[in-house]
Amino acid sequence: MTEKQIVVLGAGYAGLAAATRAGKRGRVTLVAPEARLLHRIRQHETAAGHPEHRPALTEVLRGRAVRHIAARATELDLAGRKVLLDNGDALAYDTLVYALGSRTARLGVPGADEHAYTAERAAEVAERLRTADRPGTVAVVGGGATGIELAAELAEAHPGWTVRLVAADRVGGWFSAKGHDHVHRVLRGLGVGIDEHSAVTAVDAGGLTTTAGRIPADLVVWAASMEPHPLAAEAGLAVNPAGQAIVDDHLRSVSHPEVHVVGDAAEVTVPGTGTLRMGCATALPQGQYVGKLIAGRTDKPFAFRYVVQCLSLGRRDGLVQLIHGDDSMRAGALTGAAGRVIKAAILKSVVLSLR
Numbered sequence: 001m002t003e004k005q006i007v008v009l010g011a012g013y014a015g016l017a018a019a020t021r022a023g024k025r026g027r028v029t030l031v032a033p034e035a036r037l038l039h040r041i042r043q044h045e046t047a048a049g050h051p052e053h054r055p056a057l058t059e060v061l062r063g064r065a066v067r068h069i070a071a072r073a074t075e076l077d078l079a080g081r082k083v084l085l086d087n088g089d090a091l092a093y094d095t096l097v098y099a100l101g102s103r104t105a106r107l108g109v110p111g112a113d114e115h116a117y118t119a120e121r122a123a124e125v126a127e128r129l130r131t132a133d134r135p136g137t138v139a140v141v142g143g144g145a146t147g148i149e150l151a152a153e154l155a156e157a158h159p160g161w162t163v164r165l166v167a168a169d170r171v172g173g174w175f176s177a178k179g180h181d182h183v184h185r186v187l188r189g190l191g192v193g194i195d196e197h198s199a200v201t202a203v204d205a206g207g208l209t210t211t212a213g214r215i216p217a218d219l220v221v222w223a224a225s226m227e228p229h230p231l232a233a234e235a236g237l238a239v240n241p242a243g244q245a246i247v248d249d250h251l252r253s254v255s256h257p258e259v260h261v262v263g264d265a266a267e268v269t270v271p272g273t274g275t276l277r278m279g280c281a282t283a284l285p286q287g288q289y290v291g292k293l294i295a296g297r298t299d300k301p302f303a304f305r306y307v308v309q310c311l312s313l314g315r316r317d318g319l320v321q322l323i324h325g326d327d328s329m330r331a332g333a334l335t336g337a338a339g340r341v342i343k344a345a346i347l348k349s350v351v352l353s354l355r
């Protein structure tokens with residue numbers, strides 16, 4: 001009997017966790033261009049110029065029957081059950097794990113492509129800040145978790161620069177009153193200017209145009225939203241309007257059950273919890289589950305409850321917001337050094353959980 005071909009696309013939190021678990025029982029081929037974990041949840045640290053902590057994929061995959069191909073998938077032939085790669089190869093599969101994640105969305109704002117840096121270009125942001133003739137103004141666009149982490153980190157690491165955090169509505173508005181107040185207190189303490197209710201309508205070489213007026217900036221960092229990788233929709237998997245593949249309770253594509261979709265690429269709805277938000281916190285357990293499912297170590301539906309939401313606020317502070325299992329807020333939050341220490345422990349545990 002020939003061995004089943006298991007192919008995993010993407011080596012983010014979801015793809016790697018799936019590959020290491022499936023690779024305990026069978027041979028797996030993992031396709032992703034990078035040699036080290038992308039580690040997106042630390043990209044704000046990279047942008048501020050801190051050293052990178054990105055384990056090599058060979059380290060994460062040690063002891064597993066996983067072959068890593070350093071390439072990009074360019075096309076998915078769902079009828080022929082094969083993936084075309086940018087190195088010219090075609091990979092046949094019996095089971096595919098699609099974990100191509102997401103990327104920063106510019107939301108069609110004119111000039112954002114040309115004039116704004118995203119977290120994916122964190123190393124270039126660090127270089128721009130390091131080599132600038134003199135400090136200026138950096139505008140971070142997006143009042144969500146990524147924008148807050150970026151603004152705090154940049155302000156702390158580059159106190160000579162003026163950092164402005166620009167948001168279409170409220171910055172951290174979804175947190176409990178305690179969590180929200182802490183975020184604003186720390187940002188203010190770091191000297192971050194907060195421009196709320198200022199939707200960005202255009203970006204140019206001199207800064208931002210917003211619904212509340214002009215914000216001059218020497219450097220624009222864009223963290224307004226995330227969009228799923230487009231390949232799922234292009235290939236003809238059933239997707240939602242945002243382009244995330246729709247999956248069943250075993251994280252199988254509803255249109256192509258031989259394809260599991262995990263992480264930011266999937267729209268996952270769990271009874272009692274709701275539709276999961278994009279995040280490492282949701283991607284990692286999905287990957288772990290599908291890896292076990294493929295290895296025959298579970299046949300139960302995917303189950304998930306949220307535990308906490310946490311943010312780093314520079315190197316010295318953090319926020320751990322207590323939440324209910326469905327992601328709704330509790331009043332309590334851990335702040336300051338306690339928040340920072342717990343966030344750091346979570347970052348460590350993420351890498352350990354990939355194996």
Ligand SMILES: Cc1cc2nc3c(=O)[nH]c(=O)nc-3n(C[C@H](O)[C@H](O)[C@H](O)COP(=O)(O)OP(=O)(O)OC[C@H]3O[C@@H](n4cnc5c(N)ncnc54)[C@H](O)[C@@H]3O)c2cc1C
Nearest residue numbers: 010011012013014040072073101102263264279280281283
């Ligand atoms: C600065 C920042 C901070 C964040 N902080 C948090 C946080 O504290 N908590 C939290 O829950 N979430 C956080 N997030 C969000 C989190 O990083 C993402 O939701 C998470 O990375 C999604 O994981 P994933 O495995 O689905 O996909 P990704 O991490 O996006 O990985 C996708 C993988 O697919 C690969 N790939 C892409 N295109 C191709 C191709 N064509 N062929 C082959 N491979 C390809 C990539 O190289 C990568 O290996 C943060 C994001 C950012 C940017």
